[in-house]
Amino acid sequence: MLSALDSLERLREGNRRFVSGVRSLDAFMSQARRNDFVDGQAPFAVILGCSDSRVPVESVFDQGLGDLFVIRVAGNIVASSQIGSVEFAAERFGTRLVVVLGHTRCGAIQATLEELQRPTTRQSRNLRSIVNRIRPSVEGLLATELRHDRESLMRQAVRANVRVSASALRNGSEVLEQLTQNEGLRVVAAEYSLETGVVDFFEGAASGDELGEASR
Numbered sequence: 001m002l003s004a005l006d007s008l009e010r011l012r013e014g015n016r017r018f019v020s021g022v023r024s025l026d027a028f029m030s031q032a033r034r035n036d037f038v039d040g041q042a043p044f045a046v047i048l049g050c051s052d053s054r055v056p057v058e059s060v061f062d063q064g065l066g067d068l069f070v071i072r073v074a075g076n077i078v079a080s081s082q083i084g085s086v087e088f089a090a091e092r093f094g095t096r097l098v099v100v101l102g103h104t105r106c107g108a109i110q111a112t113l114e115e116l117q118r119p120t121t122r123q124s125r126n127l128r129s130i131v132n133r134i135r136p137s138v139e140g141l142l143a144t145e146l147r148h149d150r151e152s153l154m155r156q157a158v159r160a161n162v163r164v165s166a167s168a169l170r171n172g173s174e175v176l177e178q179l180t181q182n183e184g185l186r187v188v189a190a191e192y193s194l195e196t197g198v199v200d201f202f203e204g205a206a207s208g209d210e211l212g213e214a215s216r
């Protein structure tokens, strides 16, 4: 099994290929090797991403069948089922890298900011449960001067929400805490740019950055 940092390098390389419009033969050919994966899998990274149609995880990292264990939910929020999914992959497959992948112009973040600025009663209870998960990570920003600058507010809100999700995975599970302390598990915060196609691993990705808390 790859170490967290080696896995991270593999994602970086894949994203560089995606940005330059090149596709790896391995990822492409993995479709023809579908039968190889019937009996098992060994994904090298777990990715918690947003459901947004413009951020298909396997594509932006140029990976194929069996490479990534992907959890997608609007706003890349963390609830019990997301934590359970990460625990499952980390324990069952020995995957050592977990990436929370937010993205610029995220509709779920936008909806949360709008709801905080102009509350409505129209949202369904289910949609509200997503907004309520995002709310604590962006609420504080609205108390600052950022509220006058839509673009900056959105940019910072997206990253704040990714940081909170990463922190919820690091601190919300005994299993993941143990694996982090003893087995080199690493939770990294990242943002995909719709504008450039580049993924910026902005927290927890440096080799000396054990839990990524230093850069907060």
Ligand SMILES: [Zn+2]
Pocket: 050, 051, 052, 074, 075, 076, 103, 105, 106, 107, 108, 109
């Ligand atoms: Zn989104």
